[in-house]
Amino acid sequence: MSNHVCPWWIGYLLASPLRRLFQKPEDILSPYVKEGMTILEVGPGMGFFTLPMARLVGPQGKIVCIDIQERMIKSLMRRATRAGLSERIITRITSGDSLQVNDFSDSVDFALLFAVVHEVSDQEKLFREVHATLKDNSLVLVSEPAGHVNRDEFNQTLATAKLVGFEVIASPEIKRNLSVVLRKSNQVTLH
16 A cells, blocks of 8 residues: 655654644544544554554553554554553554454544555555444544645545545644544445
C-alpha cells in the first residue's frame, strides 16, 4: 500500500512536545475517543496521538497501531512502556500490501488516519480495510497535512472514502491540516 513513506527519523520531529503548541492530541481526539473503546490507528509514527488516546480509552480500551516501519513501532512501544501504557497498545508491522486486520472485523469503535492517507498508493484498499474493521456508525478522523496535500487531492481522497461506504459528517478545524470526520455507513458503491 505504500506510496511515499515518511522516513523513520522524521518520527522524532513528529513526536516532539513542541508540536503540541499547534496540535494538542487531547483536544483533537476527546470528542471521538471514549473510555473502553477499541481504536485503529494507521501510521502512528512514534505515538504522538497514540499515547494520549491510550490514556483516553483507559485500562479497558485498546489502541491497534499499524505501521510499515519497524523503527517507528519500536520507538512507539518504548515511549508507551515508559508512560505505563503499553498494555493498552497492540502493534502490527505490515508489508504495505494490507493492514492485516481481518481479526478486528466489525470490532473497532474509532479509526485515526492522521497524515497517512497521502502516503498510500491504493487509497481505496486502505478505506475498504478500515471500513471492514469498524462497527456500524463508527467514526474515522482523516486529517492530511496541507503542505503535502492540496484541496483537490483531499477531495479525491474523500470521493474514494465515499465510494467504499463512508459519509462525511464534520470538518473539524485542525491547524495546518485538511480534516474530516467520516462515519461508516452500510451503503457501499460497487464498481
